[in-house]
Amino acid sequence: MSFVEIKDLRVAYGKFQAVKGISFAIPKGEIFGFIGPNGAGKSSTIKVLATLLKPTSGSASIAGVDVVKDPQKIRRLIGYVPDFFGVYQDLSVREYLHFFAAAYDIPRAKRERLVADALALTDLAEKIDAPVDGLSRGMKQRLSLARVLLHDPELLLLDEPASGLDPRARIEMRELLKELGRLGKTILISSHILHELAQLCSRIGIIEQGRMMAEGTVEELFRRIDLTRISHVQLVAPPDNYLELIRAVPGVLGAELQADRVAIRSRDGELAVEDLHDALVRIGLRMRMFQPEALDMETAFMKLTEGKTA
Numbered sequence: 470m471s472f473v474e475i476k477d478l479r480v481a482y483g484k485f486q487a488v489k490g491i492s493f494a495i496p497k498g499e500i501f502g503f504i505g506p507n508g509a510g511k512s513s514t515i516k517v518l519a520t521l522l523k524p525t526s527g528s529a530s531i532a533g534v535d536v537v538k539d540p541q542k543i544r545r546l547i548g549y550v551p552d553f554f555g556v557y558q559d560l561s562v563r564e565y566l567h568f569f570a571a572a573y574d575i576p577r578a579k580r581e582r583l584v585a586d587a588l589a590l591t592d593l594a595e596k597i598d599a600p601v602d603g604l605s606r607g608m609k610q611r612l613s614l615a616r617v618l619l620h621d622p623e624l625l626l627l628d629e630p631a632s633g634l635d636p637r638a639r640i641e642m643r644e645l646l647k648e649l650g651r652l653g654k655t656i657l658i659s660s661h662i663l664h665e666l667a668q669l670c671s672r673i674g675i676i677e678q679g680r681m682m683a684e685g686t687v688e689e690l691f692r693r694i695d696l697t698r699i700s701h702v703q704l705v706a707p708p709d710n711y712l713e714l715i716r717a718v719p720g721v722l723g724a725e726l727q728a729d730r731v732a733i734r735s736r737d738g739e740l741a742v743e744d745l746h747d748a749l750v751r752i753g754l755r756m757r758m759f760q761p762e763a764l765d766m767e768t769a770f771m772k773l774t775e776g777k778t779a
Contacts, residue, residue, distance in 0.1 A: 472497035472655050473518070473624065478527035480513045480679075487513040489679035490527065495657060495672075497623075500650045502670035503659040510679040511659040512552065515628050518657070519549040531624055548617025552629040554609045557601045562593065565601050566616060573620040587615035591645060607638025611645065618649075625649065627658040643669055697722060700733045700745060703758035711754060718748045730758065 471494035480488040488510040495501045503511050516522035517529050520540035529536045536543050557565055566587065570580040588594045591611040596604065604612065610630055617625065627646075631639045646669060650656060660666050666673060667687050674684040683690055704711060715724040715733060720740025724733045735745055742761040749756060 471495055472499075473501075473529075473531055473657065475514070475518075475529045476527055478514065478517065478529055479525045480510070480517060480522065481525040487679055488517075488524075491676065491679070491681040492527075493674050493681060493684055495655060497655050498650075498653050499671045500646070500656045500658065500669060502666035502673040503657060503676065504661065504666060504673055505659075505676035506661060509676045511676060512628055514676075515549075515626050515657065515659060518543075518624075519547060519626050520544060521549075545620070546622060547624045547626055548614075548620070548622035549626045550610075550613045550617055550628065550630055552632055554606075554613060560601050561598050562588070562601060562604075562612060563597045565612065566619065569616045570619050575619060583619050587618045590618065590648070591615040592641070605638070607634050607641060610634065610638070610642060614645065614649075623655060625654055625656045625658075627656065629660055630658065631660060697734050697736050698742065698761055700735065700742060700759065700761040701727075702731045702733060702749065702754075702756055702760075703729060704731065705755040705757050707754055714752045714754070715749070718745070718752070720745070 473495035475494070476492050477490050478488055478492070479486065479490050491510070491514065493501075503514070505511050513522060517524050518531065518536060520536050520543050523537060531543055531546050534542050534546070560568070563584065566584045567580055570583060571577075575583060584597075585594070588597055591614055593608060593611055593615060596608065596612075601609070601612070614625075614627075614630075630646075631642050634642060646656065646658065650669075658666065658670070670687075672684065672686050673690060675682045675690075683693065685693070708714070712724050712726065712731070715721060715731065718740070720735050722734045722736060724731055733745065735742075740748075745761075746756075746759055749759075
C-alpha cells in the first residue's frame with residue numbers, strides 16, 4: 470500500500486468544481502511533484518491532505534489513515550507549509566519556534582534541542598534571535614520548514630515553497646528539500662517552476678482544470694510526448710563520411726555540422742544518451758566533447774496540457 474493514496478477526489482466550492490476526480494499514490498520516501506497553473510486544483514488537493522478542507526467526494530489517506538475520519542492523527546503525521554507565511558509581529562525566530570513546539574505538545578525539556586536541530590538543518594542557526602518580520606522571504610520559507618520539522622512528520626506538504634524567491638533562495642530551497650528527501654521524508658511539493666521540480670522529484674503529476682493530465686517519472690512523461698534531444702559532439706580527426714555514419718545509428722533522427730561541433734538529434738525514448746555515446750565509439754569516432762542538452766520540462770508541460778485553468 471502506498472503511503473499517500475488519493476482516489477477519485479473531488480472538491481467543489483458551491484457550483485465551482487476545483488478538483489474533478491483525480492487519483493494518484495505516493496510511495497513512502499518519494500518526492501512527488503504537483504505541477505499546474507494557478508487555479509488548476511493543486512492547493513485544494515493539498516488542503517484536503519492537510520485536513521483543512523473536506524472533499525466533496527472520493528477519498529484521501531495517509532499511512533492508511535483516512536483524512537476525514539481521523540484528522541487529529543493525520544496532523545501528527547504531516548508538516549504543512551502553505552504558500553503564505555502569516556503574520557507574527559514582534560516574535561523572534563526562537564519565540565516563533567518555541568510557540569509551535571508547544572502547540573505540538575513537545576515537552577519543554579526537549580524544545581531547546583529540537584529548535585536548535587531544526588535551525589541547523591535549515592541553515593538559520595545564526596538567526597535565532599532575529600525578529601521574524603525582518604527576515605527575507607527566502608529565510609521565512611526556510612523558517613516555515615523548520616517549524617514543521619519540529620515534530621518530525623513523516624509527510625511534508627509544500628504548497629509553492631519557492632514562489633517569489635530570488636534565484637539564490639530557490640537554489641537553497643531545492644538543496645534543502647533534497648536533503649530532507651535523503652533523510653527519508655515523503656514530500657508532496659506543488660509548483661509551476663517546472664525545471665526545478667524535474668531536477669528534484671522522483672515522479673511528477675500534471676494537473677489542469679482539476680484533472681490529472683499525466684503522471685509518471687520525468688523520463689516517462691518525455692517518452693509519452695515523444696520529445697527529441699540534441700546532443701553536441703566534438704570529434705577528433707573524423708573520417709570524411711562521419712555524418713553518414715552517425716545518421717545510420719538506429720534512433721538518430723539527424724546530424725548537422727554546426728561550427729566546431731556536430732548536433733545529433735535523437736528520440737530519447739528510443740536511444741538513451743548513454744547508448745548514443747556507446748554507438749559513436751563503436752563506429753570508430755573519437756570524441757573531445759559529448760554534451761547532451763537537458764530535456765525541457767516546460768515543453769513537456771505545454772504539450773501535455775491545453776494551457777487552461779479551471
